Amino acid sequence: DADVTQTPRNRITKTGKRIMLECSQTKGHDRMYWYRQDPGLGLRLIYYSFDVKDINKGEISDGYSVSRQAQAKFSLSLESAIPNQTALYFCATSGRRGAYEQYFGPGTRLTVT
């Protein structure tokens, strides 16, 4: 089984709808991240979390919110989806002990029509 999983893998939704993307990890890592990938722009950080009580905004947090329900679960919500939020979304994790390596989920392809 994959260490970092994301659901759903693909989603098409309409403008104005609320949508939640979920991420779970079995690596026991404390740090979790949500990134967004747009063609030609590379990946950009939306939110990150050190633990359940510590959540921080990233570079492009407007229009998004997150919830860290447990150490292993980190959800990203779009309260009112808009077409320019169409993108590929990745969850990633990183451990505590001096390790900089990040482990990525398989991605969620979101289309807002």
Place this chain on the structure above:
Amino acid sequence: KNEVEQSPQNLTAQEGEFITINCSYSVGISALHWLQQHPGGGIVSLFMLSSGKKKHGRLIATINIQEKHSSLHITASHPRDSAVYICAVTLISSGSARQLTFGSGTQLTVLP
């Protein structure tokens, strides 16, 4: 100006060729990462470097801290190497958050 610049953006090679992808960065880093993204979209970490050189199979990654430059080399390229290769850095300024800052990627196509 982006903090991480990659070149080339697109690269087409014939099977067997030696390939080099370059990455330059403009700020202090704790680590540099080379990532691979296949057409299905998943991202895999290939290397993480803070100095010197690392080798894994046909892949070699080098970093020159003084020049703020890293290269990813693929020897004896194969069509299965076709993917997007992404350079990313952990900025010193990110502190304990350690989030990654990404280049825009290099699309590599290896023709049989």
